[in-house]
Amino acid sequence: MIDSFLQQILVGFFVGSIAGVLGSLMIIKRMALVSGPLGHLALPGVALSLVYNFNMFLGALLSILAGSIVIWILKIISKLHLEVLVGIIFASFVALGFLFLPMEHAEEALVGNILKINLSDLLISFLVWLIGLFVLWKIYSKMILLGISEELAKNEEIHPKKYYLIYLILIALICALSVKIIGILLTAALTILPAVFANNLSRNINQYFIISFLGGGIGTSLGILLSKFFSLPAGPLIILIFATLFVISLIFKRK
Amino acid sequence: MEKILEVKNLTVKLDNEIIIDNLSFEIEKKEVFCILGPNGAGKTTLFKALLGLIPFSGKIKWKEGIRIGYLPERLSKMHFSNIPMTVKDFFFIKTKELSKIQEYLKQVGLNPSQILNKNPSQLSGGQFQRFLIAWVFISEPQVLLLDEPTTNVDVSGENFLFNFLAQERDKRNLTILLITHDLDIVYGFATKVLCLYKKALCWGIPRDVLTPQLLEKLYGTKLKFYIHKHD
Numbered sequence: 497m498i499d500s501f502l503q504q505i506l507v508g509f510f511v512g513s514i515a516g517v518l519g520s521l522m523i524i525k526r527m528a529l530v531s532g533p534l535g536h537l538a539l540p541g542v543a544l545s546l547v548y549n550f551n552m553f554l555g556a557l558l559s560i561l562a563g564s565i566v567i568w569i570l571k572i573i574s575k576l577h578l579e580v581l582v583g584i585i586f587a588s589f590v591a592l593g594f595l596f597l598p599m600e601h602a603e604e605a606l607v608g609n610i611l612k613i614n615l616s617d618l619l620i621s622f623l624v625w626l627i628g629l630f631v632l633w634k635i636y637s638k639m640i641l642l643g644i645s646e647e648l649a650k651n652e653e654i655h656p657k658k659y660y661l662i663y664l665i666l667i668a669l670i671c672a673l674s675v676k677i678i679g680i681l682l683t684a685a686l687t688i689l690p691a692v693f694a695n696n697l698s699r700n701i702n703q704y705f706i707i708s709f710l711g712g713g714i715g716t717s718l719g720i721l722l723s724k725f726f727s728l729p730a731g732p733l734i735i736l737i738f739a740t741l742f743v744i745s746l747i748f749k750r751k
Numbered sequence: 752m753e754k755i756l757e758v759k760n761l762t763v764k765l766d767n768e769i770i771i772d773n774l775s776f777e778i779e780k781k782e783v784f785c786i787l788g789p790n791g792a793g794k795t796t797l798f799k800a801l802l803g804l805i806p807f808s809g810k811i812k813w814k815e816g817i818r819i820g821y822l823p824e825r826l827s828k829m830h831f832s833n834i835p836m837t838v839k840d841f842f843f844i845k846t847k848e849l850s851k852i853q854e855y856l857k858q859v860g861l862n863p864s865q866i867l868n869k870n871p872s873q874l875s876g877g878q879f880q881r882f883l884i885a886w887v888f889i890s891e892p893q894v895l896l897l898d899e900p901t902t903n904v905d906v907s908g909e910n911f912l913f914n915f916l917a918q919e920r921d922k923r924n925l926t927i928l929l930i931t932h933d934l935d936i937v938y939g940f941a942t943k944v945l946c947l948y949k950k951a952l953c954w955g956i957p958r959d960v961l962t963p964q965l966l967e968k969l970y971g972t973k974l975k976f977y978i979h980k981h982d
Contacts, residue, residue: 509852637844644830647823650804652844698835700868729957 501724503618504610508716510625511673512686512734516712517632517669519691524643533586534671535683537563539605542675546601552612553620556680557672563589564668589723608679608731610720615678624669625664629667629709635659636705677716678731689738690715693745713739752779755817755894755926756801761801761809763793770796772949773809781920783927785941785957787934789970792948794930795824798896801928813894820892822897824930827881832872838882839867845889856883859915877908884915894926901933913940937961 498506502712541559545552571578597605602614639659642649646656671683678686690712698704719734726733756778763771771793778784786794800807802821813819831841842852853863859881866874866882872881880903887895895916901909913936919925931937937944937957944961946953946969951968953960 611878634790635839640834641833645826647799647802647804647821648826651802651819651821692792695833695835699870700835700837701840704835 498615498618500611500613502617504613504720504730505717507613507617507621508610508677508720508730508734510621511670511677511715512630512716513709513713514625514632514688515573515635515665515670515674515716516690516694516708516710517628517705517743518663518670519687519689519712520694520708521636521643521663521691522667522687523691523695524640532684533582534560534564534667535674535680536586537589538672538675538680538683539590540596541593542605543593543596543598543601546598546605547596550615552676553617553672556670559589559593560668560672564664565730595721601726604679604729605675605698606679606681607729608675608677608682610723611675612662617673621673624673628666628669631662633705635662637701639663640701677720677732682731682735685735685738686712686716689735689742691744693738696742696745698747711741752781753814754778755780755814757812758801759810759812761797761800761807761811763796763805763807765796765805767844769949771800771807771947774947774951775967776945776951776954778926779924779942781924782942783916783920783929783940785937786928786930786947787932787937787944787969788947794947795898797947798898798928798930802896807878817894818890818892819894819896820890820902822883822887822898822900823851823898825902826883827875827903828872828876831870834870836870838871839870840888842886845886852887855889857880858884858888861885873947876904877911880904880908880912884912888919891923893923894928896928898930899932900929901931925953934961934966935967960967974975 533654537560538556539559541555541557542552545555556573563585567578570576570585575579593605603609624645638649638654641652642654642656642659649656667687670687674683674686691708694707694711696706698707716734719737720730721732722728722737723730752776752904759775761774762769767910774797783816786797788794796805798821799805801811802819804938805810818860839849846852852867856863856866861878861881866878871879871882880900903974904912916925916927917940920927929936929941941957943951943955944957946960948969953965
C-alpha cells in the first residue's frame with residue numbers, strides 16, 4: 497500500500513499540473529472565470545456524497561455535468577446570454593448544495609480536506625493526468641491559435657466547438673478532482689494562478705506549457721507538504737503559495 | 752480563363768437581419784477582385800460566407816481542392832501581447848520545417864535570425880504585417896482573401912504589400928480577393944470590382960463601372976474622386 501501522505505502529494509501533483517496547463521489556455525482566451533462557476537456547480541454533488549458516503553469526486557463530477565447540461569438546455573430554449581444563465585444556475589446549485597450539506601462538513605466542502613484522499617482518488621487522478629497531458633500536448637498550439645483568432649483557426653480546419661468541448665470536459669474533470677484538495681471555493685485560483693506566473697516567466701510556448709505544468713504540480717504538492725508540517729488546511733496554503741510565486745514572477749516579467 | 756469561384760443567389764442572415772441579399776458573381780484565375788462598400792455593407796460577412804465560417808443560403812462553389820489563404824480584419828499585435836509565443840512558435844502551428852520558415856520570412860524582406868525568437872507584438876507595424884503575410888504564404892495558397900490588409904500600416908508598408916502581391920500573382924497565378932476602402936488601389940490593382948451594399952450595386956472592370964454617381968449612391972455622400980490614368 498502507498499502511504500496516505502504520499503498519496504496526497506501525488507494526487508496534488510497530478511491535479512495541480514493539469515490545472516496549471518488548463519489555466520494557461522484559460523487566461524489567453526480571457527475565460528478566466530470559467531472554472532470558478534464550474535467548481536461551484538459541484539456543491540450539490542459534494543453535499544450528497546458526504547450525506548450518503550460515496551466518492552466525492554463522482555458526486556462533484558456528476559453535479560458539474562448536470563449543471564452544465566441544464567445551462568446548455570436553457571441556453572437553447574431561453575435565448576438569454578450565457579453569463580446570465582451561468583449566474584442563475586450556479587447560484588441555484590450553491591443554494592441547493594447548502595440544503596443538503598451537513599454543517600459539520602461545510603469547511604471540508606468549501607476549502608477541501610486532503611485527509612479524505614484515498615487510493616481510488618490516486619488512481620482516478622493518475623488516469624486523468626495521463627489522458628489530460630496527452631490531449632493537452634496535442635491541442636495546445638491549436639487552442640492558442642483559437643485564442644488569437646477564431647477565424648484564422650477555422651481556416652486551418654480547427655473547429656472551435658470541438659476543441660472547446662474537449663477543453664471544458666478536462667476542466668470539469670479537474671474541478672471535480674480538486675474538490676478534496678482545495679474545496680469548491682478556490683478551484684478557479686488553482687487554474688489561474690500558476691498560469692499567470694508561468695505567463696510572466698515564459699518566452700515561448702514550450703516554456704509556457706512546462707512552467708504551467710510543473711509550477712501547478714509542484715506548488716500544489718508543496719502546499720500539501722506544508723499543511724502537514726504546520727497542521728494548517730492545504731487548500732488555502734496552496735493558493736497562498738501560488739500568490740507568492742505570482743508576486744515574485746512580476747520581477748521577471750516579460751517586457 | 753479558368754473559373755475559381757462561382758457565387759449564385761447568396762443570402763446571409765444574421766439574427767434575422769439580411770446582411771447579404773441574393774448576390775451572384777464569378778471569379779476567374781489570377782484576378783484581383785476588390786470588394787468596395789461602406790462600413791456595415793456586408794464585406795467581411797461575405798468573406799466569412801465564402802470561407803464557410805457562417806451559415807448561408809444559395810451557392811458558393813470553389814474550384815475543387817483549392818487552397819485558400821485568409822487574413823482577417825484587424826488582426827493586430829495586441830492579439831499576441833499576452834501570449835508567451837515567438838514568431839517561430841506561430842509558424843510551428845503550420846510547419847516545423849525551420850528552413851522553410853526562414854525562406855518565407857526572407858521572401859517578405861524580414862531577417863529570420865532577428866525576429867524568430869521575438870514575440871510578434873514586439874515587431875514594428877511594418878514587420879508585423881510582413882510576418883503575417885509570410886505566415887499566410889507558407890501554406891502556398893492559390894487564392895488569397897485579404898480583409899483591409901493595410902489598416903495598421905504606413906504608406907511604405909502599403910507599397911510593399913501591393914508590390915509583393917503583384918509579384919506573387921505573376922509568379923504563381925495567384926487569385927486575390929481584397930476588401931478595401933482605398934479607391935487608388937481599386938483603380939491601380941483590381942481587375943474586377945464588386946460594389947456591395949447588401950446587394951451588388953456594381954460588378955465589373957473598375958474604370959467601366961465606378962462612376963461618381965455610383966460611388967455617391969454606395970457611400971451616401973459625395974466623394975473627392977479622381978480617375979487615375981495609368982496608360
